[in-house]
Amino acid sequence: MANHNQLVKEQLQHMLFGSLLFVCLASIAVALDIGADAIVSLGGVSHFTYLAVETMAHALLVLDLILFILYLYKSSITLVKEIFS
Numbered sequence: 001m002a003n004h005n006q007l008v009k010e011q012l013q014h015m016l017f018g019s020l021l022f023v024c025l026a027s028i029a030v031a032l033d034i035g036a037d038a039i040v041s042l043g044g045v046s047h048f049t050y051l052a053v054e055t056m057a058h059a060l061l062v063l064d065l066i067l068f069i070l071y072l073y074k075s076s077i078t079l080v081k082e083i084f085s
Contacts, residue, residue: 007082015075022068029064032057 036054039045 004082008079011075011079011082015072015079018071018075019068022064022071025064026061026068029057029061032060 032053036050036057039050039053
């Protein structure tokens with residue numbers, strides 16, 4: 001039973017640290033979005049450059065969210081298997 005509890009504890013820690021990693025990646029996407037707004041105020045920067053940075057910020061955030069959902073799904077399945085085994 002002690003080994004079973006240890007496995008569950010380790011899996012929960014793994015999920016916590018993995019979630020923190022995805023939060024850090026999402027904060028990079030938010031910083032890019034803020035940077036895109038700052039580019040507009042610079043002047044002399046083409047609209048294409050602004051759109052490129054903004055599009056990359058949005059793409060990074062969407063990709064991060066999709067991968068985060070898949071990560072939580074896979075980790076949750078593993079956790080449930082460890083709890084009931």
